[in-house]
Amino acid sequence: MQFAFVPMILVCAIATGAFAADKPNDVARGKQLYTATGCDQCHGTHGQGGAGPRLAPGPIPYEGVIMQLRKPRVRMPLYSAVVMPDSDVAAIFAYLQSVPKGKAASEIPLLKALSY
Amino acid sequence: MAAPGDREKAAHVGRRHFLKGAALGGVAAAASVASAQTEQGLPGSASSAAASTGGAKVDASLPRPAGATPRSEESSVRDRSVTYSSCGGDYMVDVLRSLGIEYFAATPGNTFMGIHEAVINYGMLTQPNLRFITTMHEEASVAMSHGYSKIEGKPMACMMHTTVGLQHGAMAIYNAYADRVPIFMMVGAWIDAARRPNAVDWMHAASDGPAMVRDFTKWDDTPGSLRHFSESAFRAWKFAMTPPYGPTLLAVDTLMQEDEIPGGKDRAPPIPKLPRISPPAGEQGAVKEVARLLANAENPVIYADRAARTPEGLKLLVELAEALQAPVCDSGNRMNFPWRHPLNQSRRSRQVMSDADVVLALEPGDPFTLFARMDARGNTSSALKPGARRITVSSVELMPKGNYQDLQRYTSEVDLAMEADAEATLPMLIEEVRRQLPSGRKSAREARGKAFADAHREEFAMAKEAAANGWDDSPISTARLYMELYEQIKNEDWSLVSPSGMQGSWSQQLWTADRHYQYIGGWGAAGIGYIAPATLGAALANQKYGRLSVSFVGDGDLMFGPGILWTAAHERIPLLYIVHNNRCYHTEIMQLQAIANRRQRGIDRVHIGCAIDNPNINYAMMAKSLGLHGEGPIENPRDLGPALKRAIATVKRGEPALVDVVSQGR
Numbered sequence: 066m067q068f069a070f071v072p073m074i075l076v077c078a079i080a081t082g083a084f085a086a087d088k089p090n091d092v093a094r095g096k097q098l099y100t101a102t103g104c105d106q107c108h109g110t111h112g113q114g115g116a117g118p119r120l121a122p123g124p125i126p127y128e129g130v131i132m133q134l135r136k137p138r139v140r141m142p143l144y145s146a147v148v149m150p151d152s153d154v155a156a157i158f159a160y161l162q163s164v165p166k167g168k169a170a171s172e173i174p175l176l177k178a179l180s181y
Numbered sequence: 182m183a184a185p186g187d188r189e190k191a192a193h194v195g196r197r198h199f200l201k202g203a204a205l206g207g208v209a210a211a212a213s214v215a216s217a218q219t220e221q222g223l224p225g226s227a228s229s230a231a232a233s234t235g236g237a238k239v240d241a242s243l244p245r246p247a248g249a250t251p252r253s254e255e256s257s258v259r260d261r262s263v264t265y266s267s268c269g270g271d272y273m274v275d276v277l278r279s280l281g282i283e284y285f286a287a288t289p290g291n292t293f294m295g296i297h298e299a300v301i302n303y304g305m306l307t308q309p310n311l312r313f314i315t316t317m318h319e320e321a322s323v324a325m326s327h328g329y330s331k332i333e334g335k336p337m338a339c340m341m342h343t344t345v346g347l348q349h350g351a352m353a354i355y356n357a358y359a360d361r362v363p364i365f366m367m368v369g370a371w372i373d374a375a376r377r378p379n380a381v382d383w384m385h386a387a388s389d390g391p392a393m394v395r396d397f398t399k400w401d402d403t404p405g406s407l408r409h410f411s412e413s414a415f416r417a418w419k420f421a422m423t424p425p426y427g428p429t430l431l432a433v434d435t436l437m438q439e440d441e442i443p444g445g446k447d448r449a450p451p452i453p454k455l456p457r458i459s460p461p462a463g464e465q466g467a468v469k470e471v472a473r474l475l476a477n478a479e480n481p482v483i484y485a486d487r488a489a490r491t492p493e494g495l496k497l498l499v500e501l502a503e504a505l506q507a508p509v510c511d512s513g514n515r516m517n518f519p520w521r522h523p524l525n526q527s528r529r530s531r532q533v534m535s536d537a538d539v540v541l542a543l544e545p546g547d548p549f550t551l552f553a554r555m556d557a558r559g560n561t562s563s564a565l566k567p568g569a570r571r572i573t574v575s576s577v578e579l580m581p582k583g584n585y586q587d588l589q590r591y592t593s594e595v596d597l598a599m600e601a602d603a604e605a606t607l608p609m610l611i612e613e614v615r616r617q618l619p620s621g622r623k624s625a626r627e628a629r630g631k632a633f634a635d636a637h638r639e640e641f642a643m644a645k646e647a648a649a650n651g652w653d654d655s656p657i658s659t660a661r662l663y664m665e666l667y668e669q670i671k672n673e674d675w676s677l678v679s680p681s682g683m684q685g686s687w688s689q690q691l692w693t694a695d696r697h698y699q700y701i702g703g704w705g706a707a708g709i710g711y712i713a714p715a716t717l718g719a720a721l722a723n724q725k726y727g728r729l730s731v732s733f734v735g736d737g738d739l740m741f742g743p744g745i746l747w748t749a750a751h752e753r754i755p756l757l758y759i760v761h762n763n764r765c766y767h768t769e770i771m772q773l774q775a776i777a778n779r780r781q782r783g784i785d786r787v788h789i790g791c792a793i794d795n796p797n798i799n800y801a802m803m804a805k806s807l808g809l810h811g812e813g814p815i816e817n818p819r820d821l822g823p824a825l826k827r828a829i830a831t832v833k834r835g836e837p838a839l840v841d842v843v844s845q846g847r
Binding site: 101102105106107109113114115116119140142143144145147148167168169170172173176179181 | 521638641642645646647648649650651652653654656658659664665667668685691767770771774775778779781782783784785787845846847
């Protein structure tokens with residue numbers, strides 16, 4: 066299911082000239098890297114957010130991701146190219162783009178029932 | 182010196198009078214046994230002890246002579262002579278009861294056996310009953326008192342063993358101090374060195390025991406007599422309960438607790454009178470000036486930190502906000518403002534502060550961060566727009582201390598610093614605001630209020646969508662955790678007694694709460710180990726009101742003192758613990774990642790020292806072994822609702838329960 070989203074998203078991204086991931090296995094590798102490099106600690110196991118903001122589905126543009134990693138704002142840890150090469154960033158970005166849209170609040174009875 | 186028989190006869194008379202008839206039979210019987218033992222010279226009796234040690238026996242009912250005492254007149258060691266007609270411990274129990282104290286939490290210690298015995302054999306058996314709460318760590322005793330005070334609005338008593346016991350309790354005392362919470366503490370004290378029986382008693386003695394925690398207590402004393410004890414107990418209570426609230430400590434001589442009241446019960450010192458406490462309110466001229474600024478502001482903002490000390494404070498803050506149609510940003514350290522009130526803009530505080538032209542900060546714990554921004558290089562700038570006026574109302578600034586830095590960084594941005602208790606100042610301020618509000622700007626105020634109401638509604642809708650993210654994930658999302666619980670408790674008289682910040686503050690974002698006891702904030706000084714015991718103390722206070730207490734406790738926090746679970750079961754305190762089990766010290770692992778990456782070493786090894794796995798701890802099994810209903814570990818989110826339902830049914834029967842939920846980090 067996740068892979069079905071990838072080709073279209075990648076085409077869009079490459080078309081912008083900003084994102085160079087072009088290997089089909091980047092999503093799988095990116096998913097592994099997302100956890101191995103500790104992204105999940107602050108952003109949740111699937112990028113849904115936690116101590117840090119939500120990353121997926123619908124991540125910010127690749128340029129924003131790389132800028133936040135290399136010159137982080139606020140409390141984001143620095144991820145230099147030594148600890149996270151551009152190729153790893155691209156793979157993680159591919160994974161984040163592959164995360165499917167989850168349920169809306171209106172589709173979840175506990176949230177739908179919440180009245181203001 | 183009175184003969185043993187005479188003393189015992191007098192003891193019965195005095196004791197009968199002392200106990201006012203209640204529980205006399207049991208105590209008198211015990212006294213008779215003790216008397217018989219003494220007369221027969223049985224092991225354990227004073228006469229046998231005196232004979233075995235060769236020490237001279239003294240009549241402890243007589244006042245100790247002033248000045249140098251011939252060695253022959255001293256008690257050889259700790260006096261184990263026949264049961265007295267009265268004792269210092271019983272008198273101290275009467276003092277505690279006169280202060281309205283209902284609970285006494287302690288891990289037993291050799292230096293306060295005199296009070297301990299008096300509580301269980303006198304205080305618990307006569308009206309009004311004291312209840313002894315057995316803890317397994319002094320930190321738990323203090324933290325329980327911390328949570329209790331925030332619900333009940335008055336202290337319970339906690340007592341610690343001298344030196345090592347107080348050392349155990351120190352971190353919890355600092356939490357309570359930084360959280361501005363009244364705690365009434367006592368610690369044993371071996372003051373008379375000539376009567377310390379053995380090496381351990383010397384190791385557990387200090388010339389000035391309270392010195393260790395003096396930097397983070399409001400006041401302490403070491404009474405030299407029972408009269409001094411009662412006066413200092415009342416003073417300790419008064420100081421603890423005068424804003425800014427704080428912990429107070431009495432170091433109570435072990436032998437004064439154990440020995441007979443000098444001269445007998447009939448010569449017991451009178452118990453003092455406690456005055457009604459009037460907290461320090463703002464000076465009238467300053468209040469009028471603040472009212473003028475607020476009433477004429479285009480965008481006034483109210484920031485509330487530890488402002489609502491009592492339910493009345495919550496009510497007053499609503500009155501002020503509604504009169505001004507001003508937004509309220511609640512720090513979350515107290516239940517200052519209803520969560521679903523349209524003027525609650527806590528989630529938008531940065532934006533509303535930047536738009537403000539007047540900010541009223543009520544008991545701000547960190548005014549620097551409120552009014553200023555600091556970048557990564559340490560450069561500071563104002564968080565408010567140019568010309569904005571800043572007002573603080575702070576009782577904490579009436580009680581500065583120099584060592585611990587809980588006052589936070591000084592800010593030069595404040596225009597008017599009112600050194601007063603915010604809650605006590607609010608009635609006068611509300612009256613002045615109403616008097617000074619320009620009548621011609623009513624529609625502008627209404628428009629302002631409507632805009633904030635719209636923003637609040639939008640925030641709520643956004644929070645619902647954010648909560649949907651990762652809804653079916655495992656580990657279970659913190660949003661789902663809170664919503665599954667809310668579904669079970671929303672129609673109950675619930676009280677969330679733990680802080681929610683470690684789980685995304687979903688309660689404030691999505692739940693409806695408008696009562697003071699429904700949320701009590703957190704640690705105070707962020708000292709880990711607070712949540713499990715403090716929330717049990719809060720649940721203890723809620724128990725008599727029949728409220729359903731719920732507590733989210735981190736796995737790391739719980740493991741600082743898991744013995745508190747046994748206390749919950751032993752004392753039958755109804756509380757639902759939900760373990761936010763992210764299997765690590767999560768804040769620390771995030772920070773360690775940042776450090777490792779800064780050094781370009783990667784994060785491969787940051788789990789060392791932070792992860793709580795290998796083996797994973799089964800908290801449900803641990804809870805069961807300590808006498809609680811246990812559920813979990815819950816990993817599938819679909820299992821969560823039914824597990825919570827079963828656990829809540831247990832809590833509603835008056836028992837504690839624990840649900841272990843394998844959860845997202847935050």
